[in-house]
Amino acid sequence: xxxxxxxxxxVIEAFSPKLGRRxxxxxxxxxxxxxCLEADPAVETFCERPVELELTDGSRRPADFWVRxxxxxxxxxxxxxxxxxxxxNGDTELAAARIWIGNWMRMLPCMISSRQVIPKSMVxxxxxxxxxxxxxxxxxxxxxxxxxTLIRAVVFSLLHAGQLQSPQLHTETLSYLTRFQPARGHHxxxx
Numbered sequence: 513x514x515x516x517x518x519x520x521x522x523v524i525e526a527f528s529p530k531l532g533r534r535x536x537x538x539x540x541x542x543x544x545x546x547x548c549l550e551a552d553p554a555v556e557t558f559c560e561r562p563v564e565l566e567l568t569d570g571s572r573r574p575a576d577f578w579v580r581x582x583x584x585x586x587x588x589x590x591x592x593x594x595x596x597x598x599x600x601n602g603d604t605e606l607a608a609a610r611i612w613i614g615n616w617m618r619m620l621p622c623m624i625s626s627r628q629v630i631p632k633s634m635v636x637x638x639x640x641x642x643x644x645x646x647x648x649x650x651x652x653x654x655x656x657x658x659x660x661t662l663i664r665a666v667v668f669s670l671l672h673a674g675q676l677q678s679p680q681l682h683t684e685t686l687s688y689l690t691r692f693q694p695a696r697g698h699h700x701x702x703x
Contacts, residue, residue, distance in 0.1 A: 527624050529672065535560050541590045542576050544613045549579060551616045553674025553695075556580045563587070615686045619668040626665035638666045639675055642692055649688035667692055 521538040528535050530550050537543040537560065549555050562578040565587070575587040634655070641654055651667055652660045670676040670692075677695045684690065 529624060529627065545576065545588065545590060547613045547616045548609055549577065551672065554582050611685065612682050615681045618686055622661055622665050623668045623672060626662055630662065630666055630669065635666055639670055642676060642694060645691045645693035647689050647691050651692065
């Protein structure tokens with residue numbers, strides 16, 4: 513991993529549940545891209561700044577991420593000029609994902625801080641309870657144990673693992689009204 517910080521870029525450190533370790537992002541664009549990678553259940557694994565590439569003009573620059581996504585490996589480079597992500601599969605610009613990124617910026621700390629204390633039985637109970645789309649407030653009410661942080665961490669962890677989904681999180685800010693539902697085909701497998 514290439515660890516030198518690019519000139520003028522802010523260092524942002526975070527813990528990645530997917531990698532089980534701390535990582536460094538250089539700049540807001542790389543941090544936003546990390547959140548998108550972390551939040552995507554189809555991303556199997558990734559590594560930040562894995563290799564330095566020689567560009568066609570003879571200059572060198574590090575790839576921002578190596579990613580294995582649905583058994584396909586790719587290098588991601590964030591274009592600092594337009595803040596757009598350039599990828600072989602033509603994914604949308606990071607700017608279009610601001611709400612999604614903002615929601616995950618709120619959910620990841622809850623998930624990370626509670627990861628060691630979530631009982632497997634609670635995860636199974638919450639997953640079984642969410643058999644149809646329902647708001648976060650309803651889930652919290654059903655499993656009321658005082659502080660709702662643990663239940664939120666369970667819901668967010670299930671979302672992170674791809675066992676739940678919430679299409680609203682792409683277009684609306686996370687709230688008590690945000691609806692969570694089983695991922696397609698998942699409920700059928702657990703019944």
